Amino acid sequence: MSAKGIFFLVAGPTAAGKTSVLKTLLERAKGLEKDISVTTRAPRPGEADGRDYRFWTRERFEQRLKQGDFLEHAVVHGMDFYGTLRGPIEARLDQGVDIIKDIDVQGVEQVRAKMPYPRSVAIFLAPPGPLELLDRFRSRGGETEEALQRRLASATKEVRRIGEYDYLVWNEVIESAVEEIEAIRRAERARSEGRTQDAADAARTADAARRERREAAFRKAWHVDD
Ligand code: 5GP
Numbered sequence: 001m002s003a004k005g006i007f008f009l010v011a012g013p014t015a016a017g018k019t020s021v022l023k024t025l026l027e028r029a030k031g032l033e034k035d036i037s038v039t040t041r042a043p044r045p046g047e048a049d050g051r052d053y054r055f056w057t058r059e060r061f062e063q064r065l066k067q068g069d070f071l072e073h074a075v076v077h078g079m080d081f082y083g084t085l086r087g088p089i090e091a092r093l094d095q096g097v098d099i100i101k102d103i104d105v106q107g108v109e110q111v112r113a114k115m116p117y118p119r120s121v122a123i124f125l126a127p128p129g130p131l132e133l134l135d136r137f138r139s140r141g142g143e144t145e146e147a148l149q150r151r152l153a154s155a156t157k158e159v160r161r162i163g164e165y166d167y168l169v170w171n172e173v174i175e176s177a178v179e180e181i182e183a184i185r186r187a188e189r190a191r192s193e194g195r196t197q198d199a200a201d202a203a204r205t206a207d208a209a210r211r212e213r214r215e216a217a218f219r220k221a222w223h224v225d226d
Helices: 018-028 058-066 086-094 105-114 130-140 145-159 174-192 197-221
Strands: 007-011 032-034 070-076 080-085 098-102 120-126 167-170
Touching: 007 018, 007 105, 007 174, 018 032, 018 098, 018 174, 058 070, 058 080, 070 086, 070 105, 080 086, 080 105, 086 098, 105 120, 120 174, 130 145, 167 174, 167 197
Parallel strands: 007 098, 007 120, 032 098, 120 167
Antiparallel strands: 070 080
């Protein structure tokens, strides 16, 4: 493989199903790896250090930040630090491996400033409407009502920025969302390998047409008609 890998950024409100979609995708896709984020938040039951996240102390995070080791970082939900280490990603991309990660909107912005499209490709995984999202938050359990409301407020803020993404994937059925991301990756890989630029352009054009209809429905569901 001579072309460099592509960095796929998957954003969208928490509980939009990003974790399940990425898990299924990663089980199937070849030459695609997940970036493991660093976070200062505590592990949830069932989460393992080095697999789900790198769970670091605030001091360690701040020290590596000072050393310039993060490609991006953000405070998410006004509380915890999350970030992407520069070293492991750059090494794998140079080897032609594609990387995918779950990231928040602030992270997307920072990565894109340093690695603009098509080196990085930003995908917004759109959740259903706010009520369904709140139900999903609740069914996960383990969080106070205040924390849930904070998540909903973050979700609404993120939804307002869907226009900034390269692709919009509607996440009602996991399987379809996974297939759409696979198709996006095929098209973007073809472009980066210089094989079929036309195919990539066609995929993006088709996506743009679908996207217009979807975005309208989406904005209505979320009451964001600005
Ligand atoms: P959670 O705590 O529910 O696992 O994740 C909270 C949020 O942090 C999610 O929206 C997720 O996309 C975001 N996130 C996870 N890793 C990173 C990261 O490395 N950088 C940034 N900016 N956000 C991240």
